[in-house]
Amino acid sequence: MRGLKAGHMRSYRVAAIVLGAGIAALFSYVASAQTRETAGTPASRDLSGFWELSFDSRRVPDANLLSAVTRAVRAERAKRDAYAIRWCNLLGMPFVMDSGRPLDIRQGRTAVIIVPENASGPRYLYLDRSTHIGEEIFDPTAYGDSIAHWEGDTLVADTIGFHPDRGITTIPGGGHRSATSHLVERYRLLQGGQVLSVVFTWTDPKVFRTPHTYEFRYYRLPADYEPRTWLPCDPFDDGRGQFLEGPAPRAGAGGK
Amino acid sequence: MSLTCWGVDMAVPRLRVTMLLLLLPTVLVPGTVHAQAPSAPDRHIEGHWVRKDVGGAGNFGGLANQIPPAQLTPEAAAGRGGGPGRAGGPGRGGGQQPSTPNAAGVPYIVVERPCANPGRGNGALLINPDSGGIHIIEHKDEVILAGERGGVRHIYLDARPHPAPGSRVPVNAGHSLGRYEGDALIVDTIGLTPGGVAGGGLRTAETRLRERLEVSPDGKTMTITYTWEDPKIYQKPHTYSYVFDRLPSGSYAFEDWCDAGDPIEKQSIVPPPQKP
Numbered sequence: 001m002r003g004l005k006a007g008h009m010r011s012y013r014v015a016a017i018v019l020g021a022g023i024a025a026l027f028s029y030v031a032s033a034q035t036r037e038t039a040g041t042p043a044s045r046d047l048s049g050f051w052e053l054s055f056d057s058r059r060v061p062d063a064n065l066l067s068a069v070t071r072a073v074r075a076e077r078a079k080r081d082a083y084a085i086r087w088c089n090l091l092g093m094p095f096v097m098d099s100g101r102p103l104d105i106r107q108g109r110t111a112v113i114i115v116p117e118n119a120s121g122p123r124y125l126y127l128d129r130s131t132h133i134g135e136e137i138f139d140p141t142a143y144g145d146s147i148a149h150w151e152g153d154t155l156v157a158d159t160i161g162f163h164p165d166r167g168i169t170t171i172p173g174g175g176h177r178s179a180t181s182h183l184v185e186r187y188r189l190l191q192g193g194q195v196l197s198v199v200f201t202w203t204d205p206k207v208f209r210t211p212h213t214y215e216f217r218y219y220r221l222p223a224d225y226e227p228r229t230w231l232p233c234d235p236f237d238d239g240r241g242q243f244l245e246g247p248a249p250r251a252g253a254g255g256k
Numbered sequence: 257m258s259l260t261c262w263g264v265d266m267a268v269p270r271l272r273v274t275m276l277l278l279l280l281p282t283v284l285v286p287g288t289v290h291a292q293a294p295s296a297p298d299r300h301i302e303g304h305w306v307r308k309d310v311g312g313a314g315n316f317g318g319l320a321n322q323i324p325p326a327q328l329t330p331e332a333a334a335g336r337g338g339g340p341g342r343a344g345g346p347g348r349g350g351g352q353q354p355s356t357p358n359a360a361g362v363p364y365i366v367v368e369r370p371c372a373n374p375g376r377g378n379g380a381l382l383i384n385p386d387s388g389g390i391h392i393i394e395h396k397d398e399v400i401l402a403g404e405r406g407g408v409r410h411i412y413l414d415a416r417p418h419p420a421p422g423s424r425v426p427v428n429a430g431h432s433l434g435r436y437e438g439d440a441l442i443v444d445t446i447g448l449t450p451g452g453v454a455g456g457g458l459r460t461a462e463t464r465l466r467e468r469l470e471v472s473p474d475g476k477t478m479t480i481t482y483t484w485e486d487p488k489i490y491q492k493p494h495t496y497s498y499v500f501d502r503l504p505s506g507s508y509a510f511e512d513w514c515d516a517g518d519p520i521e522k523q524s525i526v527p528p529p530q531k532p
Contacts, residue, residue, distance in 0.1 A: 048395050048397065048398075083517060086517065087371075087515055087516045087517035088371065088516055089515055089516075089517075090511065090512075090513060090514075104398075104400070104410065106393050106395040106397075106398055106400050107393075107395060108302045108393035108394050108395055109300065109302055109394070110302055110303065110393075110505075111391075111393055112393075113391075113393045113400050113402065115400060115402070115408050115410075121402075121406070121408075121511075121512075122400075122402045122408055122509075124391070124508065124509055126508065128505055128506060129505075129506045133508060138508075139511075141511035141513075142511065142513075143511065145508065166513060223397065223414060224414070224416050226419075227410060235369075235371065235516035235517065236369050236516070
């Protein structure tokens with residue numbers, strides 16, 4: 001009896017030590033993973049690089065627009081967009097994501113910055129807050145207020161606070177950004193990090209009948225790529241003004 | 257007293273030992289320990305910053321006067337006058353200066369070409385920031401400085417070299433390479449467009465700018481020390497510092513909207529009607 005009890009006690013001790021060691025190992029692994037996460041972002045969760053759209057980069061279906069978005073509304077929007085281009089305004093979202101030149105995207109601890117090579121200025125996706133700036137504080141902007149978080153290997157960015165008129169408001173596939181627009185973007189690296197997929201979903205009770213989703217796929221440029229200093233945009237260049245606002249070009253006519 | 261665990265009676269003291277063993281790792285996990293410790297000051301240069309009026313000058317003229325004057329070479333001093341604008345920033349072109357006060361309701365036009373400053377979007381303002389906020393993002397390959405009033409600087413940390421002299425058109429932000437010395441970021445810039453420098457200095461495409469960006473031990477301020485070197489311009493390196501306050505976590509970049517097509521961008525005050 002005594003021998004059996006002593007045997008049980010040894011078993012308990014061994015079981016406890018094995019269990020404790022196992023849990024310690026588990027905690028150690030988790031702690032180690034946390035340290036790696038802090039010290040260096042895993043490659044699959046670092047979107048940084050120089051990214052370029054190509055001719056086959058856009059998958060954009062037609063938007064399902066509300067009947068309120070009439071031909072006249074669309075024409076007015078096109079006119080406003082032309083004004084923004086003519087006067088070198090900050091062009092904003094969604095134009096900046098397809099500006100005709102590569103994007104420099106850098107992911108820091110507190111934000112992701114998206115820098116175009118034109119006069120549109122940088123865009124920020126804030127990682128250090130989980131709620132939007134309150135509308136009593138935030139003045140609507142051409143970029144809106146973007147906050148982002150990771151869901152696995154996907155960076156999910158949520159944007160509201162858009163200005164209804166500033167910059168180019170036309171959305172690929174149809175429709176336009178307004179004060180009630182809500183944009184969700186899902187950024188994910190594909191093909192070993194050589195391709196960046198961004199799935200855009202716009203909702204707006206005043207513009208879209210159903211959520212409007214489209215995808216861009218950016219190709220990674222070489223790491224030693226040098227961004228071209230942004231192309232000058234001079235609103236007081238008369239020749240430029242005439243080109244943009246003058247009579248439509250016709251066959252056989254040369255520019256002056 | 258005894259308890260049953262996994263169908264086996266266990267004496268309480270033994271259970272205590274076992275529980276202690278089980279709880280031990282939770283005490284040893286660094287994250288658990290860190291969660292209980294007070295947070296350390298943020299020494300990263302990443303964040304939102306706004307220039308500080310260290311000496312209490314109260315205006316930009318006073319701030320500029322605090323910068324030690326550059327010791328120019330006789331040749332540079334003789335040829336001075338080519339750098340438009342204050343503190344190296346390109347000028348915006350002033351409006352007409354009326355010799356008599358404007359009538360009531362007639363605005364003063366103070367800028368002929370609003371929003372057309374070539375420094376916008378090109379980094380000139382970030383060489384010597386003004387009162388607008390600046391925002392810094394740190395990545396292992398590149399640090400980006402972006403200003404609310406326009407301008408983006410790319411500072412490469414990926415060991416690429418500067419472009420060969422003459423192979424790149426000078427730009428307002430120049431070409432910048434960076435490296436860390438402890439927590440301080442050391443930046444080396446060449447390839448700047450010709451212009452003025454704070455403290456009465458000058459710069460050309462051959463001028464070298466060295467900067468040291470360092471956050472104070474308490475994490476609340478950042479000092480950028482600028483050193484301009486060019487034997488054709490300076491008798492000795494021209495050095496001065498700007499100090500910035502860190503904005504609270506959760507801050508965001510303001511949008512500096514400027515519509516060149518809006519006539520109001522050209523004007524200052526509109527004199528109101530005067531009572532007889």
